[in-house]
Amino acid sequence: MAGVSLQIGKLVSAAVKDQPFNLKALVERLKELEAFVGAVLLGTNTVSMPGLTLRDYGWESEGVEVGTDDEEGEDCAMEEEELTVDEPEPVPGPHLHPRPDEQGKPVKITHPSTPTKLAAWHDPSQTATVIPDGPIPTKINGMPFLSWAKAPTTDLQWKSVPGQMLDLVEPAFHVGAGKHPAAGVVIEEADGRVWIVHPTNGYGGYSATFPKGRADALGSHLQAVAIREAHEEAGLQVEITGYLMDVERTTSVCRYYRARRVGGSPADCGWESQAVSLVPKAKLYDVLSNEVDHPLAKLIGAG
Secondary structure, three states: OHHHHHHHHHHHHHHHOOOOOOHHHHHHHHHHHHHHHHHHHHOOOOOOEOOEOHHHHOOOOOOOOOOOHHHHHHHHHHHHHHHHHOOOOOOOOOOEOOOOOOOOOOOEOOOOOOOOOHHHHHOOOOOEEEOOOOOOOOEEOOEEOEOOOOOOOOHHHHHOOOOOOOOOOOOOOOOOOOOEEEEEEEEEOOOOOEEEEEEHHHHHHOOOEOOEEEOHHHOOOHHHHHHHHHHHHHOEEEEEEEEEEEEEOOOEEEEEEEEEEEEEOHHHOOOOEEEEEEEOHHHHHHHOOOHHHHHHHHHOOOO
């Protein structure tokens, strides 16, 4: 803008130099000045003034370059890349979850999780983490992150939720006395990484685990339960791709399915999760806090 100011000064001086004050002449010169400034702002090479160009006012001789639209586009792209490279170090999230619990009460987070830089989401060798409503790329592996706008809201809707593998051959499901039926899901991303959730305040003794939950009113619709838990705990919409194993826990027997992401966004995770991560299989054993999850990791090829 210093160069523009210099040229404006030259034009104003030319309007009154070596001649008596003439209002009409001054108005004409101001119109020319308006055209000059407009051309500069538009980035054109020629000013719409009779017989005058930027060169006539020493624009180029003073080392000021006038860029084209293509050059400006390249500059913007470079700036975006630089912003990615210079992204500041993430800090822990807030101590209050943005979503209340099932009773509508606020959920306090004792030790908030820290998200990773956005670049980690595009590197299959890195673990990427997002906190509730935190920043996240628009897409990875060619699939966008979009909120599941039409997710079921009733038990009846969940029982018929899309994504169930109706022709899947599953073994009989046995739940012992005093145990509750449950279902979980191991979600594999296209780049080979696996989705895990970080239960709020380490609930159940887990700092990281796979999405899972009790069947309750859904009864024997265990695939639907797994899809529901993926949405509620990880914010994702998934499609069942196979059966993994049944795991007996302290109060439940949980059937685990294999699945893939088909929609949703991990930033939409519910109050039960204080963060969601995408973890390389080679790092799963280090991230999963409870060894009860390790057989599941082994089945999908964890290193």
